[in-house]
Amino acid sequence: MGACRAMRAWAVSHPAEFEWIFASPVSGTQHQPDSARHQAGLRFENVFIDMIVEVWNTRPFPVPELDALPQGLPEQLHAYSRLIDRRLPPEAVHQMDFVLTDMQPLYEQCLSELSGMLGLAPEP
Known part of the structure; x- marks a missing residue:
């Protein structure tokens, strides 16, 4: 949980850098396995x-096979994973400022x- 908190704290205090690293378009050459950006990622x-x-x-939990999931759910999970891969935490880019301070x-x-x-166990 400490790593999650540290990442969030950095993203909130450095929104421009966070957006640059996690939301900048990546060209085809930077997707190559030997590119510096890919290696850093x-x-x-x-x-x-x-x-x-x-x-x-330390705490495994059951994970069903994809073909055991209800029809349509694997496609929805795949679509969702693509969606969240392109999203930024709302507070890092101030999308929720009007709702929560x-x-x-x-x-x-x-x-x-x-x-x-x-x-x-929850951490304090």
Whole structure:
């Protein structure tokens, strides 16, 4: 949870940099496996993947096979994953300023719910 909080804190305090890194269009040459940008992205994502694998190894949960899901759900999940890959956290780009002046409590509630779903002890 500490990594999630640190990433959010950085994104909120550096919205321009966050948007530049995570929302900038990437040209075809930068998608090549040997490009510097692609390699940097892999190093960055491995930080989070390593933590996710650690959680999975200590608290695995059942995951159904895609063909066991209700008809249409795999396609919806795929479409959703493409959508969220292109979205920024609303507070990093001030999309929710008109509704919430402080998103920290909502963020902490989401972390608490995720911790519970994964069987992790909540961190203060």
